[in-house]
Amino acid sequence: MTLSSTSLTAETIKDLHERMLRIRFFEEAAGRLFEANKMPGFIHLYVGQEAVASGVSVALRDDDQISSTHRGHGHLVAKGGDLGKMMAELMGKSGGYCNGKGGSMHICDLELNMLGANGIVGGGVPIAVGAGFANKYRGNDTVSVVFFGDGSTNIGAFHEAANMAAALKLPVLFVCENNEYAEYTARADSMAIKDVAERAAAYGMPSKIVDGMDAPAVYNATRHALETIRAGEGPYFLECKTYRYYNHHGIQTLGMKYRSDDEVEEWKGRDAIDAIEASMVADGVANEAEVGDIRTAVQAEVDAAIEFAETSPMPDPAELLTNVYTEAAYTEVSS
Amino acid sequence: MTRELSYLNAFNEGMHQLMAEDPDIFVAGEDVAGKGGVFGSFVGLLDKFGDNRMVDTPISEQAIVGLGIGAAVAGLRPVVDLMFMDFVLVSMDQIANQAAKLKYMFGGNASLPLTITTNGGAGLSAAAQHSQSLEAMLCHVPGLKVVMPSTPYDLKGLLVSCVREDNPTILVKHKKMFGVKGDVPEELYEVPLGQAVVTRPGTDVTVVAYSYMAAEALAAAEVLADEGINCEVIDLRTVQPLDIETVVESARKTNRIVVVHEAVRFGGLGAEIAAQVQEHAFDYLDAPVARVGAPFSPIPFSPALESVYVPSAASIADEIRITLHRPAPGLTAAGS
Numbered sequence: 001m002t003l004s005s006t007s008l009t010a011e012t013i014k015d016l017h018e019r020m021l022r023i024r025f026f027e028e029a030a031g032r033l034f035e036a037n038k039m040p041g042f043i044h045l046y047v048g049q050e051a052v053a054s055g056v057s058v059a060l061r062d063d064d065q066i067s068s069t070h071r072g073h074g075h076l077v078a079k080g081g082d083l084g085k086m087m088a089e090l091m092g093k094s095g096g097y098c099n100g101k102g103g104s105m106h107i108c109d110l111e112l113n114m115l116g117a118n119g120i121v122g123g124g125v126p127i128a129v130g131a132g133f134a135n136k137y138r139g140n141d142t143v144s145v146v147f148f149g150d151g152s153t154n155i156g157a158f159h160e161a162a163n164m165a166a167a168l169k170l171p172v173l174f175v176c177e178n179n180e181y182a183e184y185t186a187r188a189d190s191m192a193i194k195d196v197a198e199r200a201a202a203y204g205m206p207s208k209i210v211d212g213m214d215a216p217a218v219y220n221a222t223r224h225a226l227e228t229i230r231a232g233e234g235p236y237f238l239e240c241k242t243y244r245y246y247n248h249h250g251i252q253t254l255g256m257k258y259r260s261d262d263e264v265e266e267w268k269g270r271d272a273i274d275a276i277e278a279s280m281v282a283d284g285v286a287n288e289a290e291v292g293d294i295r296t297a298v299q300a301e302v303d304a305a306i307e308f309a310e311t312s313p314m315p316d317p318a319e320l321l322t323n324v325y326t327e328a329a330y331t332e333v334s335s
Numbered sequence: 336m337t338r339e340l341s342y343l344n345a346f347n348e349g350m351h352q353l354m355a356e357d358p359d360i361f362v363a364g365e366d367v368a369g370k371g372g373v374f375g376s377f378v379g380l381l382d383k384f385g386d387n388r389m390v391d392t393p394i395s396e397q398a399i400v401g402l403g404i405g406a407a408v409a410g411l412r413p414v415v416d417l418m419f420m421d422f423v424l425v426s427m428d429q430i431a432n433q434a435a436k437l438k439y440m441f442g443g444n445a446s447l448p449l450t451i452t453t454n455g456g457a458g459l460s461a462a463a464q465h466s467q468s469l470e471a472m473l474c475h476v477p478g479l480k481v482v483m484p485s486t487p488y489d490l491k492g493l494l495v496s497c498v499r500e501d502n503p504t505i506l507v508k509h510k511k512m513f514g515v516k517g518d519v520p521e522e523l524y525e526v527p528l529g530q531a532v533v534t535r536p537g538t539d540v541t542v543v544a545y546s547y548m549a550a551e552a553l554a555a556a557e558v559l560a561d562e563g564i565n566c567e568v569i570d571l572r573t574v575q576p577l578d579i580e581t582v583v584e585s586a587r588k589t590n591r592i593v594v595v596h597e598a599v600r601f602g603g604l605g606a607e608i609a610a611q612v613q614e615h616a617f618d619y620l621d622a623p624v625a626r627v628g629a630p631f632s633p634i635p636f637s638p639a640l641e642s643v644y645v646p647s648a649a650s651i652a653d654e655i656r657i658t659l660h661r662p663a664p665g666l667t668a669a670g671s
């Protein structure tokens with residue numbers, strides 16, 4: 001069945017919905033645990049931006065790579081990450097994705113072709129371009145997708161990498177999650193343009209601006225971009241206008257001076273999950289009870305992830321000095 | 336079979352043979368393909384292997400190193416070139432925050448067979464931004480391996496080891512040594528990373544050096560031999576990981592040690608080696624560990640200044656005499 005309002009199949013709509021819910025519930029749980037001091041370090045929550053990671057990921061093939069940011073939980077969840085291993089990593093446990101050595105900002109899952117979150121703003125962009133280079137080198141049509149914020153387009157690494165991807169015509173999808181704030185500084189205070197996508201033009205890269213609070217729209221835009229890239233046209237720039245409900249770091253949101261409560265509430269009024277659930281009911285994809293069942297099932301997954309994480313042991317201090325180097329012997333020729 | 340090759344050609348031959356052996360190896364950097372590298376290190380590789388494997392890039396050092404990291408994570412075996420060691424600083428985020436740490440941050444779930452090649456050292460009047468020896472900064476970052484060979488043989492063998500290594504390595508050629516000749520086997524061979532070599536056995540004092548200074552230390556030893564001083568010279572070859580065992584063993588034998596490098600003395604590798612030697616051989620030492628290095632200033636342009644700035648066989652010999660309490664014939668200021 002294809003839905004008239006979005007031109008997507010019911011299956012795709014359900015996939016988008018479920019991935020967004022999985023991110024939302026995971027992040028809400030992580031935020032609560034963080035506020036309860038059960039999670040060390042920093043936490044940058046993805047709540048509010050779910051339509052971007054989900055819309056992009058549903059359009060990807062399994063072999064497409066993604067590279068992520070400090071606000072990266074949503075990207076890995078959307079790519080199919082193991083919630084238990086993610087939650088355990090956030091708690092610094094040995095059962096985590098990185099055995100507790102990376103934490104929130106350095107989660108990766110190479111088996112899922114998720115090449116890693118990154119603690120340096122813009123630092124992952126050149127690396128994603130390198131993965132794109134590897135795809136072209138091997139002559140396959142795999143695409144390297146890099147997520148980054150509006151703020152990271154102000155750092156040199158972004159510009160070097162964007163130019164190089166365009167100059168070498170590499171299969172890279174640049175996904176800018178423009179959430180209007182670089183930490184606590186408004187976009188308008190840190191760049192003189194309204195649309196980050198304008199920057200793509202400087203590198204000869206086609207671009208599109210899409211409503212990042214609309215998962216079907218992100219999905220459709222991504223499909224189009226991927227077709228262009230897989231056809232050998234070089235990189236493509238997708239700007240998703242979205243919003244972060246919580247602070248740069250942690251949860252507290254209302255009553256902060258850097259943005260108004262009204263602004264936060266206005267964006268929450270355009271919530272991507274609310275919107276897709278309303279359309280699912282309206283289009284007959286699922287009734288309210290079925291939507292409730294989905295929510296219950298996803299919450300159960302998150303609860304199980306918390307249980308796994310809480311019962312996972314802390315790393316053995318003997319692990320401190322392992323993994324600084326790989327000691328594996330060289331074997332010739334892998335490709 | 337062994338024959339004589341220049342430092343430059345030893346590197347070039349190694350690259351040809353490595354790329355012929357492994358299709359996952361490619362080279363990216365500024366002017367590496369069409370020009371063959373700033374000093375000609377990569378000449379001939381474009382014709383032999385084509386522009387898919389020899390890639391000229393924009394002048395974008397962060398993106399060049401990032402390209403290597405991403406391609407390595409994706410399973411290739413990249414060699415990325417930074418024209419001058421000074422440009423390491425331009426790409427330091429990608430080197431120190433990304434390449435060095437990814438494996439650890441990912442809990443071991445990544446392999447990073449990345450080699451960064453570059454050209455370091457003074458002596459060509461290239462001035463303060465094209466002459467530096469910045470190895471101490473790189474050695475300070477866990478996760479990197481740093482090699483600084485001083486002979487054609489070591490350069491080819493260490494290149495092979497670097498490229499075959501599954502960790503990020505930085506190979507620093509000394510740009511004053513490209514014409515230096517030495518015996519080099521025709522076939523591919525590895526000089527193991529992290530192994531120093533005693534290039535001149537001796538009994539009176541241990542002189543530890545690497546890169547161009549390893550050659551200058553040998554020259555100093557020859558001068559001092561005429562004065563009845565028998566130097567043992569060690570070429571570290573790899574500076575991270577540091578082969579401290581070879582150094583300590585020698586210090587325990589000779590009881591005196593002079594560490595030589597071209598980088599500034601303050602915070603240089605000489606300080607690290609001095610500290611480790613006193614930790615492991617304190618009771619054996621008959622004199623303080625001496626250090627020869629550049630003074631604390633940017634590298635000057637004028638040959639008249641640069642020749643004073645860079646340590647030499649003469650200034651190394653002076654420091655060795657002081658360590659041995661020997662009067663110098665016509666004493667000059669030591670490199671301190």
